[in-house]
Amino acid sequence: MEGSFLEYSMSVIKSRALPDYRDGLKPVHRRIIFAANKDGLTHDKRYKKSAAIVGSVMGSYHPHGDMSIYDALVRMSQDFSMRYPLIDGQGNFGSIDGDSPAAMRYTEARLSKISSQFVEGLDEDWVEMHDNYDQSKKEPAYLPTLIPNVLVNGSEGIAVGLATKIPPHNLSEVLEASIALINNPNLTVEEMHQYIKGPDFPTGGSVLNQDGVKRYFGYDVSGSRKKSFRIRGKVVLEQEGEKKGKIIITEIPYGVKKSAIISQIVNYRKDEKAKKGKYRKFVRVFHDYITAIRDESSIEGIRVVIEYRGCPGDVVLNNLYKHTSLQISYAANPVVLVNKEPKRLSVLDLLSLYVEHQRDILRNRAAYRIKVLEKRIHILEGRLRVVADIMEAIHIITTSDTPEHDMMSRYQLDEAQVRDIFDLKIGRLKKLSIADMESEKKEKMEERDFNVALLASEEAQKEELIKRLTNIKETYQDERRTDLLEGTGEISHEDTQNYESMVLILTKNSYLTQIP
Known part of the structure; x- marks a missing residue:
């Protein structure tokens, strides 16, 4: 039993859940790209049914469930999931609201333009190949890409006793840092930070608590060892008076469903139990002061309009940050496979390994x-x-x-x-x-x-x-989407209260009253 479980655990760690530092891909993603390239589905060729790609991957390289392969293919095509999508999908591939994609028999796919950088040189003998699961074909141990994918697209996965969570970064910034490291092998984390400003998420937003970012980058920051920071959505505050206006959400945190934020607000307003339970301190803001919520999102982008009255706009906004997913915490945990062994590394470590690997290539x-x-x-x-x-x-x-x-x-x-x-x-x-x-x-x-x-x-x-x-x-290259803000993002209880100027009256009969 012990031997079987250890063997299973190592299989999950090495062959399923953790990315390889060389191409930043897990086996299923690598096999999807390799099989699609084998079938000639490059970005300049016609689309092919997703079911055909899934069948090719499952039959030749990845003997697991078809839905797990299709789910991976779908995520690789979503521009709100991947900073630089590796699959170009045609059809319904889901939405940022959490809508499910269409069945694989309805959608079509091919490799995206940037994926061409992953397959260049695969027809040459210097690429390390090994047997597939039944020794009938060969597949690459890694894809020989120049793209530092482990950093630019990031990765998330849960293995047995190990997990990885690497946020995406801007390609231009990572490549500039790589060039600086090539010119100066003794590049410090402070010098690297001048190029890579911080994570850059596909959904934009803002990053707060730069200490968490610095720890994740490789700084030796005193205090908590957590490599966590906060991601906050972007809003526009349109005030129509001192206590009236609109809050317009234009960007949301990475990994959050837009519909989830709206549902949280609506549930707070409807939940009568919350008025008497542990939420009674803040439910009044959602129940009494928010007068309307409209989702006006379109193909041009996210636009959620929240109308309020009777409360300052910044107080309503602080309640949204504190009690909904408009602000979340992101705990970075960069664990990758290095020579088939899992290692927890900093951004500077990953960058150094990437540059040395490119020299080997x-x-x-x-x-x-x-x-x-x-x-x-x-x-x-x-x-x-x-x-x-x-x-x-x-x-x-x-x-x-x-x-x-x-x-x-x-x-x-x-x-x-x-x-x-x-x-x-x-x-x-x-x-x-x-x-x-x-x-x-x-x-x-x-x-x-x-x-x-x-x-x-x-x-x-x-x-x-x-x-x-x-x-x-x-x-x-493209522009950075995520802003980097000063401050920790902490919202205190006082920041969420609608304070009003009151007059307190003590009568001669010792009654205490208050009036506006």
Whole structure:
């Protein structure tokens, strides 16, 4: 029993719930992207039924329930769940209100544009591959992406005895910090913080309690060790008088359903028990002063209008922050798999691992391409020798009893070159252009020399990596959506009360009364 449970626990930790630091993906997400790419569902191709993608993933790579795969695919397509969606969905893929997506037989999907960065190089032998569940196919141990996905899209998961919760960040900021770390391997957390300002959630909002953010980044902040901070929705306060106006919610905290905030307010107003129970201190604000709630959201964005009367707008707003999900606490817990072992790391640690991994990818890719290019150059050299004397070569091929041996002797060819010549039809051999082959050989030699120099020089590797990261940044950069605010976000009891100027009267009969 103990052995079985430990084996199951490690399986959940390594193969289901925790992301790999190299591509920031859990196995199910990696397999969805890999299978979709295998089926040719890139961002510039037509959509395909989600059921077909799920079937391909389940049959070849992920032998689990179809709904668990579809749920993962749906989340990868939601722009309110993923900072940079990896799936481009067509159809009903759910909403920020918590509406369920349509069944997989109705929706269609393909890889998003940014997902093309995850599959580049998968057809090359330097990518680490391993057997699938029944040893019938190969799948990648990680996707060779330049995108620092573990930070830009974050991750959440619960394993056995372990959990991970990594908030998303802005791609431009993370890439700028990565370039700074490449230039200065001794980059401090304070210097990194100049580039990565803080989490950047897909739903926007504001982040408070910067001490929690700093602990999560890797600062040594005294006091509580919790890496938690508060996320607050964005509102517009339209005052029509001292105690009348509208509160318009335009952005909500990450992971919160818009309908949940509205339901909380309505429930407070309707719940008669709350007036007598533990909520009696604040239910009056919701019951007596909020006169209307309207959800005017559209395709252009969120717009929830709350009308109030008889109370200052900031008091109503403080009650919304304190007693609804318009403000929530987010506890960051960055746990990732490093060499198949779970580790709890800071943002600076994750960034350092990412940069070192990109250097490894650069070296592996260069070494592999040198071999491929040298092989092609060798073949072209053999073809050039033969084509320069094409009539004699054809005569040998058509009349000799031992054409392979004679060709090797006359043109100083090896087995690989002779095999290539004999794989070509006579007609194709006669049409080969010496000028085209010379041009291709020159191009391949220049590319090989570039990769040889790249492999030999750390400085060249640094320059190439910075160049590639800069190209990614220029292609996919966007503006930060989440604001960073000073303060802890704490709302005291006094901040939620509607104080009024009163006159207290003590009568001669010792009665105490109050009037406005």
